Amino acid sequence: MEQATRRSTIADVARAAGVSKAAVSFAFNTPERLSTDTVARIRDVASGLDYRPDPVARMLAQRRTWTVGILTPQALDVIFSNPYFGEFAAGVATAAEAAGLAVQFISPLHGSLARAVDRASVDGIIAVGLGADHPEIGQIRRSGIPYVLVDSTALPDEPAILVDDESGARAAAAHLVNLGHRSFLVIGIEPPSAGAGAEPAWVTSRRLRGYRAAAADAGIAIQDDVVVLGPASMEGGIEAFQRAWADGQRPTAVLAMSDAMAIGALRAARELGLRVPADLSVVGFDDLDVAQYTDPPLTTVHQPNRQKGEEAVRLVIDGGPRRKSPEPAQHQFATHLVVRGSTAVVPPSRQEVPDDRS
Amino acid sequence: MEQATRRSTIADVARAAGVSKAAVSFAFNTPERLSTDTVARIRDVASGLDYRPDPVARMLAQRRTWTVGILTPQALDVIFSNPYFGEFAAGVATAAEAAGLAVQFISPLHGSLARAVDRASVDGIIAVGLGADHPEIGQIRRSGIPYVLVDSTALPDEPAILVDDESGARAAAAHLVNLGHRSFLVIGIEPPSAGAGAEPAWVTSRRLRGYRAAAADAGIAIQDDVVVLGPASMEGGIEAFQRAWADGQRPTAVLAMSDAMAIGALRAARELGLRVPADLSVVGFDDLDVAQYTDPPLTTVHQPNRQKGEEAVRLVIDGGPRRKSPEPAQHQFATHLVVRGSTAVVPPSRQEVPDDRS
DNA sequence: ACGGTCCAGTAAACCGGTTTGCTAAACCGT
DNA sequence: ACGGTTTAGCAAACCGGTTTACTGGACCGT
Numbered sequence: 001m002e003q004a005t006r007r008s009t010i011a012d013v014a015r016a017a018g019v020s021k022a023a024v025s026f027a028f029n030t031p032e033r034l035s036t037d038t039v040a041r042i043r044d045v046a047s048g049l050d051y052r053p054d055p056v057a058r059m060l061a062q063r064r065t066w067t068v069g070i071l072t073p074q075a076l077d078v079i080f081s082n083p084y085f086g087e088f089a090a091g092v093a094t095a096a097e098a099a100g101l102a103v104q105f106i107s108p109l110h111g112s113l114a115r116a117v118d119r120a121s122v123d124g125i126i127a128v129g130l131g132a133d134h135p136e137i138g139q140i141r142r143s144g145i146p147y148v149l150v151d152s153t154a155l156p157d158e159p160a161i162l163v164d165d166e167s168g169a170r171a172a173a174a175h176l177v178n179l180g181h182r183s184f185l186v187i188g189i190e191p192p193s194a195g196a197g198a199e200p201a202w203v204t205s206r207r208l209r210g211y212r213a214a215a216a217d218a219g220i221a222i223q224d225d226v227v228v229l230g231p232a233s234m235e236g237g238i239e240a241f242q243r244a245w246a247d248g249q250r251p252t253a254v255l256a257m258s259d260a261m262a263i264g265a266l267r268a269a270r271e272l273g274l275r276v277p278a279d280l281s282v283v284g285f286d287d288l289d290v291a292q293y294t295d296p297p298l299t300t301v302h303q304p305n306r307q308k309g310e311e312a313v314r315l316v317i318d319g320g321p322r323r324k325s326p327e328p329a330q331h332q333f334a335t336h337l338v339v340r341g342s343t344a345v346v347p348p349s350r351q352e353v354p355d356d357r358s
Numbered sequence: 359m360e361q362a363t364r365r366s367t368i369a370d371v372a373r374a375a376g377v378s379k380a381a382v383s384f385a386f387n388t389p390e391r392l393s394t395d396t397v398a399r400i401r402d403v404a405s406g407l408d409y410r411p412d413p414v415a416r417m418l419a420q421r422r423t424w425t426v427g428i429l430t431p432q433a434l435d436v437i438f439s440n441p442y443f444g445e446f447a448a449g450v451a452t453a454a455e456a457a458g459l460a461v462q463f464i465s466p467l468h469g470s471l472a473r474a475v476d477r478a479s480v481d482g483i484i485a486v487g488l489g490a491d492h493p494e495i496g497q498i499r500r501s502g503i504p505y506v507l508v509d510s511t512a513l514p515d516e517p518a519i520l521v522d523d524e525s526g527a528r529a530a531a532a533h534l535v536n537l538g539h540r541s542f543l544v545i546g547i548e549p550p551s552a553g554a555g556a557e558p559a560w561v562t563s564r565r566l567r568g569y570r571a572a573a574a575d576a577g578i579a580i581q582d583d584v585v586v587l588g589p590a591s592m593e594g595g596i597e598a599f600q601r602a603w604a605d606g607q608r609p610t611a612v613l614a615m616s617d618a619m620a621i622g623a624l625r626a627a628r629e630l631g632l633r634v635p636a637d638l639s640v641v642g643f644d645d646l647d648v649a650q651y652t653d654p655p656l657t658t659v660h661q662p663n664r665q666k667g668e669e670a671v672r673l674v675i676d677g678g679p680r681r682k683s684p685e686p687a688q689h690q691f692a693t694h695l696v697v698r699g700s701t702a703v704v705p706p707s708r709q710e711v712p713d714d715r716s
Numbered sequence: 717a718c719g720g721t722c723c724a725g726t727a728a729a730c731c732g733g734t735t736t737g738c739t740a741a742a743c744c745g746t
Numbered sequence: 747a748c749g750g751t752t753t754a755g756c757a758a759a760c761c762g763g764t765t766t767a768c769t770g771g772a773c774c775g776t
Contacts, residue, residue, distance in 0.1 A: 007502060009762055018595040020726050023762060035724060050500060055479040056417045057762035060731050065414065066477065067462075076461065077453030077664075081647065083360050086438045097467065102477065103434065104425075104462050109455065119424065119460065125552050142363060142408060234651050240456030267651050289439065295653035306435075367732055383734060393754060415732035418761050692770045 017045040028053065068096055068316060069122035071106040073113060073130055073192050082232065083288050084258065084305060091309020094124060097098040099317060115141055124316035126150060131201060146319035148312050153201035159319050159329040161312050165203060168301040168335030169210025172283045175337055176253045177218045180346035181281060186211060186227035187240045187252035187261050207257050209287065230261065237264020245272060252346045254278060259284040259291050259300055266294060277344035287338055296341030303335045366407040375403040386411065418480065426454055426674060429464040429479035431471060431488055431550050440591065441646050442616065442663065445487045449667020450484060456676060473495055482674035484508060489559060504677035506670050511559035517677050517687040519670045523561060526659040526693030527568025533695055534611045535576045538704035539639060543609035544569060544585040545619050565615050565643065588619065595622020603630060610638060610704045617642040617649050617658055624652060635702035645696055654699030661693045672679045
């Protein structure tokens with residue numbers, strides 16, 4: 001029997017208060033259209049019935065969901081395990097809250113991102129790490145929902161949040177070069193889908209270009225065989241370092257493309273009896289909160305993770321009802337190197353005699 | 359002019375295909391009700407118009423949102439910055455994805471949790487860290503949405519996910535006692551709202567009871583003046599440790615109620631020139647992923663963060679249409695101590711002579 | 717006494733789907 | 747040829763709000 005006591009609707013309130021549905025709606029949304037005492041009476045009756053407007057019905061009628069979606073090609077569980085992502089999401093959340101928007105995560109549903117996008121009821125989409133070539137972005141564009149691409153070198157006319165990866169990476173490598181390092185190991189982020197790794201837009205390619213430029217300035221080449229790839233996690237960092245070590249590599253410095261991987265490398269090195277930074281220098285990328293807390297504190301390339309999130313929300317919000325400004329609406333943030341304790345001059349035993357090419 | 363090319367609706371498709379709206383709906387949801395070729399034709403027309411059923415309209419009609427909400431009293435930005443939360447959310451996401459549900463975060467909107475709850479369109483709510491006394495849980499219960507309380511000693515008849523805090527804490531303290539420690543500093547988690555800290559249900563109280571029980575077994579009392587509170591973050595840990603130190607405390611062991619705070623304590627201690635674990639032992643709580651990567655690796659109390667999230671989803675799902683089982687639907691997970699490198703025997707200089715009470 | 721503004725509130729259309737009868741035709745066995 | 751059962755599809759109600767156009771009365775100045 002007990003039919004779960006159906007929640008009261010606007011019609012119930014209207015009936016009970018002896019007014020029309022419209023009046024009830026006005027009482028909550030535009031009280032100035034009603035006399036003060038009518039409003040009071042309606043609100044009274046409503047709270048007596050503990051009426052709560054159904055958010056879904058409201059969304060349908062207003063054709064607004066008051067929600068922004070964060071879209072990622074990875075499964076949510078890997079996303080949430082990734083502190084880089086957490087910091088970005090924190091930024092999104094801050095700006096969304098300020099704008100009165102809820103945050104929803106859109107990630108592959110039963111393996112299909114496309115399906116997830118269809119199911120998602122959002123007013124705007126923040127797509128992170130999604131190449132501009134991904135089919136889903138076509139789908140999003142067609143759907144007419146405002147969107148912004150984050151961390152994916154986008155077509156020049158796509159709204160996007162970017163970061164100056166190349167000069168950040170360059171600064172990192174230059175720092176090591178100045179400390180006398182000549183023998184590097186690069187730990188890169190493997191692309192989500194095989195094959196995409198070759199494309200120059202992928203973050204690993206961009207950063208690698210920076211590393212190489214700085215090395216080239218000192219007359220050194222970073223060959224492909226000293227770059228090793230893995231997932232952007234601490235485990236990934238351990239694994240990558242161990243693989244390189246087993247491969248016979250004995251670098252004096254590690255250039256990791258994510259702090260998480262750098263932390264993994266730190267640990268792997270320690271387990272091999274290497275002291276950081278005395279025997280090995282390590283520099284990361286991202287400047288996560290934890291980077292200050294590692295031992296030694298991590299030298300890394302700073303990028304404004306939270307700010308990126310906030311700015312993404314802003315872009316997507318006023319990309320809304322037919323973007324006002326005709327400009328591309330892209331935003332590139334600067335990066336800079338933060339020198340902490342994980343880098344030092346190259347150990348004397350490993351110092352290379354300057355060659356007499358000059 | 360250009361009216362943003364209104365998306366095509368079910369009516370458009372019906373018209374174009376020369377069938378009724380119902381037929382279109384059937385073609386997608388219950389194709390067996392239509393002849394195969396009609397289905398094919400409708401689908402064809404639909405994809406030609408690139409029709410995509412409006413998820414909001416669907417939600418309204420079905421009265422299901424296919425979404426679970428994670429509700430927290432803290433603002434989203436602090437949530438996302440907290441790795442403990444990330445791991446829990448990862449668990450939720452895993453189970454939600456498996457069940458075909460989206461995940462939405464519900465947190466104070468413009469400072470009001472109640473408002474956020476009203477706005478949220480979800481089929482179930484996972485409330486974390488929300489005391490059973492919080493007014494919002496009354497609101498949720500009245501709304502009729504299935505819910506589950508996490509990490510908050512609930513009334514016995516509330517669906518809840520719990521963890522055996524007390525015995526975990528007890529094991530941690532017992533470990534230190536066995537190593538000869540007698541002088542402790544307890545770093546606890548400060549309650550979200552002032553005043554709630556006194557209640558015995560608060561997590562800090564539960565864990566403190568465990569610590570005290572183990573200490574009492576060895577005839578030592580942990581007085582209130584050696585417990586210091588702060589937010590559950592690395593900064594909070596630093597701050598708490600420094601405060602205690604400034605206060606003149608010189609413990610040989612730290613019992614931190616969260617790994618994040620333990621990491622902060624680790625750093626603060628190092629900055630004061632203390633070696634861990636030689637001069638100071640530290641044990642955390644949570645067993646976050648990072649706990650394995652600190653230096654030294656952190657001895658801590660393990661709790662199954664991800665599993666908690668998964669189980670929460672399960673409970674909330676089948677708490678759905680009038681819960682089948684009449685039982686309370688609570689689930690308590692066990693905890694256990696994981697000994698790693700941050701604890702060691704008390705330094706000789708600090709060893710207390712056993713008193714001759716015996 | 718009269719036309720014009722305001723004011724308070726209403727009726728009905730609408731948002732875009734789903735779902736419940738219902739019907740007409742096809743099929744069936746006898 | 748006939749009643750009974752499927753089958754394929756339709757019309758209309760419904761989900762629970764918002765919003766637009768309209769109305770009747772009060773108030774206003776002249």
